[in-house]
Amino acid sequence: MKKVISLCLVFVLSLTMLYGCGSNKAKEDTSAGNQTGNQTEDQTKATTEPTEAAKPVTIEFWTISLQPTFTDFFNGLIKEYEKENPNVTVNWTDLPYDAIQEKLVTAAAGGTSPDVVNLNTQMALTLAGKGALTDLNKEATEDQKNIYVESLYDSAKIGDSVYAFPWYASPSIMFYNKELFNKAGITEIPSNYQASFDMAKKMKDATGAYLYNPSEFFNMLFQEGIPILSDDKTKAAFNTPDTVTLLQNYKTMTDADYLPKTNWGKWDNELKLFETGKLAIISSTGSTLSRIKDEAPDVYKNIGIAEPLTGKTGLSQNALMNLVVPEASKNHQEAIKFAAYITNDASQLAFCKEVAIFPSTKAAMENDYFVSDTSTLEGIARKMSVDVSKKSMDYSLGMEGQGDIQGAVNKVYEAVITSNGDIQSALDKQEKAVNAILQK
Numbered sequence: 510m511k512k513v514i515s516l517c518l519v520f521v522l523s524l525t526m527l528y529g530c531g532s533n534k535a536k537e538d539t540s541a542g543n544q545t546g547n548q549t550e551d552q553t554k555a556t557t558e559p560t561e562a563a564k565p566v567t568i569e570f571w572t573i574s575l576q577p578t579f580t581d582f583f584n585g586l587i588k589e590y591e592k593e594n595p596n597v598t599v600n601w602t603d604l605p606y607d608a609i610q611e612k613l614v615t616a617a618a619g620g621t622s623p624d625v626v627n628l629n630t631q632m633a634l635t636l637a638g639k640g641a642l643t644d645l646n647k648e649a650t651e652d653q654k655n656i657y658v659e660s661l662y663d664s665a666k667i668g669d670s671v672y673a674f675p676w677y678a679s680p681s682i683m684f685y686n687k688e689l690f691n692k693a694g695i696t697e698i699p700s701n702y703q704a705s706f707d708m709a710k711k712m713k714d715a716t717g718a719y720l721y722n723p724s725e726f727f728n729m730l731f732q733e734g735i736p737i738l739s740d741d742k743t744k745a746a747f748n749t750p751d752t753v754t755l756l757q758n759y760k761t762m763t764d765a766d767y768l769p770k771t772n773w774g775k776w777d778n779e780l781k782l783f784e785t786g787k788l789a790i791i792s793s794t795g796s797t798l799s800r801i802k803d804e805a806p807d808v809y810k811n812i813g814i815a816e817p818l819t820g821k822t823g824l825s826q827n828a829l830m831n832l833v834v835p836e837a838s839k840n841h842q843e844a845i846k847f848a849a850y851i852t853n854d855a856s857q858l859a860f861c862k863e864v865a866i867f868p869s870t871k872a873a874m875e876n877d878y879f880v881s882d883t884s885t886l887e888g889i890a891r892k893m894s895v896d897v898s899k900k901s902m903d904y905s906l907g908m909e910g911q912g913d914i915q916g917a918v919n920k921v922y923e924a925v926i927t928s929n930g931d932i933q934s935a936l937d938k939q940e941k942a943v944n945a946i947l948q949k
Contacts, residue, residue: 566596566597568625570600590847625834636672678830686811689786722773722774722791731820735752779791795867832851880895921936921939
């Protein structure tokens with residue numbers, strides 16, 4: 510479903526950049542099973558008491574590919590919200606991939622657009638950069654903003670402004686092949702990419718398998734704390750001696766075939782290698798376990814779970830889905846309130862019980878549900894995912910146009926590692942390419 514959602518959002522982005530959005534919402538769910546503490550109760554009181562003589566408001570809430578799987582779940586949340594906010598009517602529209610473009614064009618042509626929209630971080634930042642989204646740091650209350658893990662809330666941040674409430678997360682955790690580790694005589698679980706080079710040599714010599722597949726180069730710079738852009742985001746900043754050293758280190762390892770030379774960061778390729786015993790480690794979400802169990806049951810039986818490999822920053826990747834409020838909404842307060850309700854502690858916890866996702870709020874992460882089962886791989890993965898989320902981030906430049914910049918930066922890897930080109934020449938060329946993108 511995640512791939513479908515991502516594809517659909519491309520259409521959302523291209524169209525919503527041309528048009529505004531409009532309306533309003535709000536609240537918090539107290540029907541979500543396990544309580545997440547007094548904070549949730551206080552938030553509920555603060556967001557559900559109707560204002561005196563509140564005018565009727567209709568909120569247009571758009572999601573992508575959540576029906577029919579989660580129809581009953583979201584209808585239940587909406588019904589509870591409307592009960593506690595009798596002046597609000599929520600119209601929920603779930604858009605399939607093949608209908609979203611026509612739907613958005615029609616809505617824009619008719620002068621209407623959604624009030625609360627589900628976007629990933631990159632799409633949200635692109636829209637924010639065009640002035641199409643509401644600054645939640647200015648318009649949301651402190652109680653609404655303070656419930657999220659800070660690094661996740663800041664994922665949709667540009668300057669001092671934040672343009673999205675983080676919703677469900679997909680933190681990366683490590684799956685490792687215990688049989689390969691035993692065969693190689695490696696007893697320590699690696700935690701840092703470059704610090705594991707010696708271990709990678711040992712693994713390859715003993716088993717013929719690679720220890721890990723490096724991240725795509727753009728993400729690698731985030732992991733190693735190397736700035737991609739200047740602080741004011743007006744020019745490239747990755748052409749540095751540290752980057753030269755990083756590339757030289759990896760070039761040495763890949764030229765010797767101790768690490769893969771191609772397909773860095775290509776998850777489908779990594780999974781195939783892992784399932785065939787040619788890769789000892791893969792970083793993915795907990796939901797991947799079911800696929801490995803079906804496709805490679807022998808490998809599944811030998812899986813160990815640990816925190817993912819990281820670079821110097823110690824922050825792993827956590828891809829987020831978010832809720833945004835378009836600037837064109839005529840009822841910002843109600844729209845923000847409803848978006849806060851869908852993403853609050855209780856609502857997120859309830860959604861996590863429906864599907865293998867993880868919350869972005871601090872209190873929901875601490876719920877016993879995530880540590881109640883450590884006797885199965887799935888239970889261990891669930892607990893590990895929550896632990897990792899606390900020190901993770903959605904790798905984002907905090908600006909529009911990230912996709913073009915990301916593509917330009919990754920060409921350094923293609924030139925140096927896969928094509929055996931000169932490191933400094935590649936950096937110089939792609940520095941100019943990124944600066945040209947920024948000047949558009």
